[in-house]
Amino acid sequence: MPTYRAPRGTRDLLPDVRAAFARLEALARSLAVRYGYREMEVSLLEQTAVFERGIGEATDVVEKELFRLAPRSGEGETWALRPEATAGIARAYVQHGMQTWPQPVKLSVLGPMFRYDRPQAGRYRQFWQWDAEVIGDPGPAVDAEVIEMGLRFYLEAGVPDVQVLVNSIGDAACRPRYLDALRAYFGRHRASLPELELRRLETSPLRLLDSRDPDVAALVAGAPRIDELLCEACAAHFASVRAHLDALVVPYRVEPTLVRGLDYYGRTAFEYYRRGAEGQQQALGGGGRYDGLIELFGGRPTPAIGFALGLDRVVLALEEAGAGAAPQEPPLAIVVGADPADTVSRLRVASLLRAEGLPVRAELATRKLGRQLETASRDHAHFAVIIGDELADGHVQLKDLEAGTQRLVALAELARDLARAAKSHHHG
Ligand code: HAM
Secondary structure, three states, X not given: OOOOOOOOOOXXXXXXXXXXXXXXXXXXXXXXXXXXXXXXXXXXXXXXXXXXXXXXXXXXXXXXXXXXXXXOOOOOOOEEEOOOOHHHHHHHHHHOOHHHOOOOEEEEEXXXXXXXXXXXXXXXXXXXXXXXXXXXXXXXXXXXXXXXXXXXXXXXXXXXXXXXXXXEOOOOOOHHHHHHXXXXXXXXXXXHOOHHHXXXXXXXXXXXXXXXXXXXXXXXXXXXXXXXXXXXHHXXXXXXXXXXXXXXXXXXXXXXXXXXXXXXXXXXXXEEEEOOOHHHOOOOEEEEEOOOHHHHOOOOOOOEEEEEEEHHHHHHHHHHOOOOOOOOOOOOEEEEEOOOOOHHHHHHHHHHHHHOOOOEEEOOOOOOHHHHHHHHHHOOOOEEEEEXXXXXXXXXXXXEOOOXXXXXXXXXXXXXXXXXXXXXXXXX
């Protein structure tokens, strides 16, 4: 066992896996462009109050999972690592006066998040999200657009059989009635509620609906359903979201117990799952509408909706399907030489080709030419550029390792020659 290891629940992404993440990031960026989002960054840390106010003090994420930084004496504020991006983005929207920009403002953030969760497969203390937010559009059409964009991500990433569970959790007009109904119901079952849930029964009874305690989960099955208590405006909004989803042929299912674990949501809430994996509390992604959050940070009332998709879980799903890791691309060419000691010439020629944008390796070990060519084949290089006496009059040998052929090429022509060969190789 090595003395030093990555902290529990955090992972080193080794190159093959990092490449799989990079592929997903490239896909997220491509979708962001297609759907009209602009990428931004928010700090990995925020004032703790941003999360306490934004996400809610009685949520698991804030109460149990926040990575709080040890306060420094003399500092008036405390910080925590971001457990998600939405609160920080809403804070930034207000701070930078984005309400004066043309609305809606569509923002995308890619990066690591931190939650002090109990680590297990698919649940880490540092994990990666693609987060997308539309701020300034009350919906309902945009709700369906956001939900559909998430599904397209899974489709194009190659994760089979993803469906979305959707619900409406009401707004300030009708939620109080629902919360009363929940308090009354769970109040009758106080005896079976653990300490934490008893406390939350008073402060935020919605949280009981996504409790991880198995006894509470059993009670949830008989709890009052929000769809029976939605006000007219929320019911109409939700009906229209569903009509738009139908029109887009989005595979969704209405799930009346879906409430999400963060306090800022109202109306539309949704989560993505592999079909058949809904019970495992391992959503691939989730999101919803948060029409009150901007105001909470001091902005004027501004409707908003967004999602975050967990990239770690997508990579896991792809690994299960045998398509997770992405091995290194072989170099187009390896520069080798007849004179083992002449690393200067090999490096110089490689540098020249790299400057032309070609992926080329220089053999810098001082072994015999035969051994240099062996490593070139081992690394699946398509070509070997062989430097010999011809270099004196500006020529090198270009050996096609796949075809087994070799010819003399002028150094001045080499980059163009290789680029052409690479192109015809890739296109068959
Ligand atoms: P969330 O449901 O807390 O929502 O997280 C979104 C996704 O992040 C989850 O579905 C999951 O894939 C991934 N995730 C969460 N925790 C972990 C973990 N410990 N390990 C691995 N993956 C994890 C949010 O974060 C909201 N900010 C989404 C949102 C954006 N709502 C509106 N806008």
